[in-house]
Amino acid sequence: MTSVKEHTIGTPGIPWGSEEKTIWLAQQTVKRSYQQQVVSRIEEIERSFSEQLSVEQYGALSCDPDNYTLWVIKTKHWRADKPTVLLTGGVHGYETSGVQGALRFVESTLLTYTDRFNFIVAPCLSPWGYETINRWTPAAIDPNRSFNQDTDIEECRYLMTYVAELNISILCHIDLHETTDTDNSEFRPALEARDAVEQTLWEIPDGFYGVADSAKPEPAFQKAIIDAVEQVTHIAPSDENGYLIGSKTEQRGVINYPIEGLGLCACFTGAPFVSTTEVYPDSPLVDDENCILAQIAAVCGALNYLVTHDLR
Numbered sequence: 001m002t003s004v005k006e007h008t009i010g011t012p013g014i015p016w017g018s019e020e021k022t023i024w025l026a027q028q029t030v031k032r033s034y035q036q037q038v039v040s041r042i043e044e045i046e047r048s049f050s051e052q053l054s055v056e057q058y059g060a061l062s063c064d065p066d067n068y069t070l071w072v073i074k075t076k077h078w079r080a081d082k083p084t085v086l087l088t089g090g091v092h093g094y095e096t097s098g099v100q101g102a103l104r105f106v107e108s109t110l111l112t113y114t115d116r117f118n119f120i121v122a123p124c125l126s127p128w129g130y131e132t133i134n135r136w137t138p139a140a141i142d143p144n145r146s147f148n149q150d151t152d153i154e155e156c157r158y159l160m161t162y163v164a165e166l167n168i169s170i171l172c173h174i175d176l177h178e179t180t181d182t183d184n185s186e187f188r189p190a191l192e193a194r195d196a197v198e199q200t201l202w203e204i205p206d207g208f209y210g211v212a213d214s215a216k217p218e219p220a221f222q223k224a225i226i227d228a229v230e231q232v233t234h235i236a237p238s239d240e241n242g243y244l245i246g247s248k249t250e251q252r253g254v255i256n257y258p259i260e261g262l263g264l265c266a267c268f269t270g271a272p273f274v275s276t277t278e279v280y281p282d283s284p285l286v287d288d289e290n291c292i293l294a295q296i297a298a299v300c301g302a303l304n305y306l307v308t309h310d311l312r
Helices: 018-026 034-048 096-108 127-132 154-166 182-195 219-229 288-308
Strands: 053-060 069-075 084-089 118-122 172-178 209-213 247-251 254-257 273-279
Touching: 018 182, 034 053, 034 069, 034 096, 034 127, 053 154, 069 154, 084 096, 084 288, 096 118, 096 172, 096 273, 096 288, 118 154, 172 288, 209 219, 219 247, 219 254, 219 273, 219 288, 273 288
Parallel strands: 084 118, 084 172, 172 273, 209 254
Antiparallel strands: 053 069, 069 118, 209 273, 247 254
């Protein structure tokens, strides 16, 4: 592990204040269209599956409420006797296959499971991050460290409030993510500069891996996800010390995190079956389509496990 490169904003050893965050925000630019790549797909889903699915707006980001609207896709014929599955993508907006995988799952696969489950799909929690290809919010905050009860981070708070007001139990929550080379080249240097806390680089694993909750790891459930993903892409090998991304490998392709303590998205529902997927889009062995298929395979592996074991 090596120290990250020096960042260009701020003074080394001094945490960012409002001035540095303003400078950082001014450097971010729109690189793709949330409306064209995400919202238009959601609108088409609403038209094409009007008998089976409904679309609801649950918020809008204050930085641009007309453009950065927040949406969920839901099972239309909701039944209280069926367990509910939550699927989230785009918590980190730059992790493209999480967003596109969630949308593709709805378009191609979700209806094959509606006899067993109710679904809530939030395909892109961080639309500003999606457009700017960014890990952080406009306030330079990592949303996937901000899912706690008193959060003031809009990307987190809007979805947490929406789900809480449904007053239902969630059986399973799959949160779709990626681990990219820019985690080391861009985002960890920015984190070191922002917090004035030295960061180290871990080797980015080449392949898919999953993150379980150390408080309820459900290893058989996690293995089912890995086995399903392996049918479409390769699983990340552990490093020479038996670690992935700085954490001990608990089983092939799986690490455990204390997700509630870290404020990760997968924690906030209290669902007994949770997993955070991690696709590696920078591998020479994959392309964009393969990354999307890996996300779908992960979701299907989770659902098939729940069906096989008749878990409710």
